[in-house]
Amino acid sequence: AQTVTQSQPEMSVQEAETVTLSCTYDTSESDYYLFWYKQPPSRQMILVIRQEAYKQQNATENRFSVNFQKAAKSFSLKISDSQLGDAAMYFCAYRSRLAYALNFGKGTSLLVTP
Amino acid sequence: DGGITQSPKYLFRKEGQNVTLSCEQNLNHDAMYWYRQDPGQGLRLIYYSQIVNDFQKGDIAEGYSVSREKKESFPLTVTSAQKNPTAFYLCASSSLGQLSNQPQHFGDGTRLSIL
Numbered sequence: 001a002q003t004v005t006q007s008q009p010e011m012s013v014q015e016a017e018t019v020t021l022s023c024t025y026d027t028s029e030s031d032y033y034l035f036w037y038k039q040p041p042s043r044q045m046i047l048v049i050r051q052e053a054y055k056q057q058n059a060t061e062n063r064f065s066v067n068f069q070k071a072a073k074s075f076s077l078k079i080s081d082s083q084l085g086d087a088a089m090y091f092c093a094y095r096s097r098l099a100y101a102l103n104f105g106k107g108t109s110l111l112v113t114p
Numbered sequence: 115d116g117g118i119t120q121s122p123k124y125l126f127r128k129e130g131q132n133v134t135l136s137c138e139q140n141l142n143h144d145a146m147y148w149y150r151q152d153p154g155q156g157l158r159l160i161y162y163s164q165i166v167n168d169f170q171k172g173d174i175a176e177g178y179s180v181s182r183e184k185k186e187s188f189p190l191t192v193t194s195a196q197k198n199p200t201a202f203y204l205c206a207s208s209s210l211g212q213l214s215n216q217p218q219h220f221g222d223g224t225r226l227s228i229l
Binding site for chain 1 (some may be wrong): 145147149154155156157158159162164172202204206208210217218219220221222223
């Protein structure tokens with residue numbers, strides 16, 4: 001089974017600053033999908049951004065962007081102009097092209113300070 | 115609005131009791147999933163279903179059972195065989211269309227505790 005590792009249990013960023021959350025994964029597959037989900041205190045899981053492995057271009061969604069390094073099996077999330085509402089748990093997830101279930105990392109808790 | 119509804123929000127189980135968590139979706143999604151979340155852990159897959167009347171075990175299926183009699187519904191039963199059921203349970207669904215990068219959509223979760 002593919003494993004997803006988030007090496008930063010907690011991160012802190014000041015409002016309006018930029019922060020990068022790291023994620024690495026282990027797979028022997030060449031075609032797969034990667035996701036970042038946000039879980040605020042309400043516990044709802046919200047999709048932040050997704051990346052197809054066959055695409056070399058890094059995905060971007062407004063203030064959120066990824067740095068996808070396929071050879072290094074790395075998928076980091078950059079949050080620009082951080083806002084108080086960005087405070088949450090962030091989970092990195094992997095999905096094989098041949099399956100539909102997600103493999104999640106253990107998450108990174110992001111604290112945003114004024 | 116389309117979405118996934120989980121009920122109840124909070125559930126308490128007595129020793130030796132089976133309890134059922136409800137999950138309903140009106141997104142017309144083919145696939146549905148159940149995940150368990152423990153403190154300091156990511157989500158772990160319990161069961162998933164890609165089609166009515168068919169489902170597969172995930173990584174931690176022991177002590178749980180599911181059914182998929184309708185496309186919209188995927189209830190999870192936590193049986194008395196599950197010795198450590200206290201956790202947060204999340205239901206999700208996704209499309210199985212040609213664009214297989216479709217993300218999973220999640221419900222708001224059910225918190226299960228032991229009395």
